[in-house]
Amino acid sequence: MDDDFIHPYIPNSEPNVKSALLDLIGAKNADELYEEMIPSRLMLKESMDLPAPIPSEYDLRKYMNKLLDRNVTTDDYISFLGSGCWKHYVPKVCEVIASRSEFLTAYAGGSHSDLGRFQANFEFQSLICDLLGMEVSGIPTYDWGSAAGNSIRMVSRLTSRKEVLIPRNISPARRQIIENFCDSVDPSGRIKIKPVDFDIESGRIDLEDLESKINEDTAGVYIENPNYLGIIESDVREISEIVHNFGAEFVCGVDPISLGILSPPSDYGVDITCGEVQPLGIHMHAGGGSCGFIATSDEERYVAEYPLRLISITETDFEGEYGFGQALYERTSYISRESAKDWVGTTTALWGITAAVYLSLMGPQGIKEIGDHIIRKSHYTAKLLDEINGVDIPYTGFFKEFPVQFQTSIRDINEKLLEHKILGGKDISNYYPVLGNSAIYCVTEMHSVNDIQYLQTSLMEVLR
Structure with a gap:
């Protein structure tokens, strides 16, 4: 980008302002300033090929929304991920x-x-x-x-x-x-x-x-x-x-x-x-x-x-x-x-x-009901998955999350599940090699019976 270019959203890109800032700190240019803090091996040498700035706020908003639409969220896909960050209902x-x-x-x-x-x-x-x-x-x-x-x-x-x-x-x-x-x-x-x-x-x-x-x-x-x-x-x-x-x-x-x-x-x-x-x-x-x-x-x-x-x-x-x-x-x-x-x-x-x-909203009874929903739905999910050829549920006595063992790569399975708009379980094969090809599946009160049954049919198709 030209040194004389003034970016509409970066006030200090104005050449006179840049010169005043560099003079104040005693640097000839921005590169000299960065060299003191960032090792050369980490410095980007080629151009970043950034798009030209969009002066119109309306056009900029349209452009950014188009980029954001590429994101995949748990509202678009059914997520069975957990392992530390769980999808629960937020009142x-x-x-x-x-x-x-x-x-x-x-x-x-x-x-x-x-x-x-x-x-x-x-x-x-x-x-x-x-x-x-x-x-x-x-x-x-x-x-x-x-x-x-x-x-x-x-x-x-x-x-x-x-x-x-x-x-x-x-x-x-x-x-x-x-x-x-x-x-x-x-x-x-x-x-x-x-x-x-x-x-x-x-x-x-x-x-x-x-x-x-x-x-x-x-x-x-x-x-x-x-x-x-x-x-x-x-x-x-x-x-x-x-x-x-x-x-x-x-x-x-x-x-x-x-x-x-x-x-x-x-x-x-x-x-x-x-x-x-x-x-x-x-x-x-x-x-x-x-x-x-x-x-x-x-x-x-x-x-x-x-x-x-x-x-x-x-x-x-x-x-x-x-x-x-x-x-x-x-x-x-x-x-x-x-x-x-x-x-x-x-x-x-x-x-x-x-x-x-x-906690004030739910009260003791509400928390109890949520826990009951979760344990029932997670065990129902495990039961359905255990019926699939090539799938094994090694443990009982779990709450919300449970390991699922497969005969093929978890990564391959999860990539194919994306085609069904499902985010598969967390791959733990590297963490626990003794469990083989395993993933932790998470089921909360947010999962409907239809979601759970759809997971079963999707996995049956993926593993066919």
């Missing part, structure tokens, strides 16, 4: 509240200027604790992975131990995040991760392997229930007993939408619960709707280790009036800065408020 009121100007920011706000937002965040904390059977929760963090990483660092500080046990049937993506959290720059802060096998026959944690690896150096054990394969861990009480017999902490990651029909973590002795908020009224947003939570009992030793902001309620000087503020704010990295035990931000506070709206 309109969740969208409306999330778009209100007093809430429409990622941040939690200040105690003097944002009492309304503080109350909304307090309601989220209260509602998520009710669902989990826990007593304390904080402003949500980035996602499930970071919540799990923070939780593991908490148990290491609580026990003064530097080793955690993590089963192989958790999310590979979350495992990577946890590994980053445990790999401190300071060697004294590093936490060793010991993997625990899972039973190939059941998909659940191998208790014998757990018992053989846990010892007096173990800070805690982290599991997911349901696990990454969708299997409900039925031995959680035994796991809890094993963990606590060694003075370690029990950490469990959960999908909150499952708690309408599954026992809350508090029922089986979990010390710290974490998980993903996205199923609670938040759109997938191409993976951007993630939001993690941490919850514990109301014991001082746990509260003191929270890296998150905790919103609390208290009486004011006026009878019957309440205010909201931050509890033990000095714990957080906002105050302790470089001396902080962990560093977090409030970038997902808006999603916490949205989840509070969803």
Whole structure:
């Protein structure tokens, strides 16, 4: 593009402005500026062949809409993808509240200027604790992975131990995040991760392997229930007993939408619960709707280790009036800065408020009904797929997600399913070679009986 060209949507492309900017920073041209920051091997040498600018806003909008029409969404295709980002129904009121100007920011706000937002965040904390059977929760963090990483660092500080046990049937993506959290720059802060096998026959944690690896150096054990394969861990009480017999902490990651029909973590002795908020009224947003939570009992030793902001309620000087503020704010990295035990931000506070709206709207009975729909539909799907030649459903006792084994490449199957306007399951063949050509299929309340039956007939045609 000519150096003298003035782009209609880039004000600083005007030659005199460009010259003034370059003179101010002491560079002859833009290339000289970029050379100081970007290695030459990464610099694009050829022209980008960009289209000419479109001056008319109307024509530009038409052009952009034409480009956007090429996108494939889960409104156009039936999606059976999950594995960390799930398509659940989002009530309109969740969208409306999330778009209100007093809430429409990622941040939690200040105690003097944002009492309304503080109350909304307090309601989220209260509602998520009710669902989990826990007593304390904080402003949500980035996602499930970071919540799990923070939780593991908490148990290491609580026990003064530097080793955690993590089963192989958790999310590979979350495992990577946890590994980053445990790999401190300071060697004294590093936490060793010991993997625990899972039973190939059941998909659940191998208790014998757990018992053989846990010892007096173990800070805690982290599991997911349901696990990454969708299997409900039925031995959680035994796991809890094993963990606590060694003075370690029990950490469990959960999908909150499952708690309408599954026992809350508090029922089986979990010390710290974490998980993903996205199923609670938040759109997938191409993976951007993630939001993690941490919850514990109301014991001082746990509260003191929270890296998150905790919103609390208290009486004011006026009878019957309440205010909201931050509890033990000095714990957080906002105050302790470089001396902080962990560093977090409030970038997902808006999603916490949205989840509070969803939980308030659904209530205990609504959450129960959704869970019931999901488990019935997912098991119905598994039954239909198991009837197809060349398809095997290796596990029972799952919620929402389950592995499906094929005799051919998952990639080839999924490419052919696209011709039927179906997004097939997540390929886990590389993550779990022992399961062969396998994909995790996800079924939620959004899938109709017709959708499920169409998947069966489409797979039968694809595998013919």
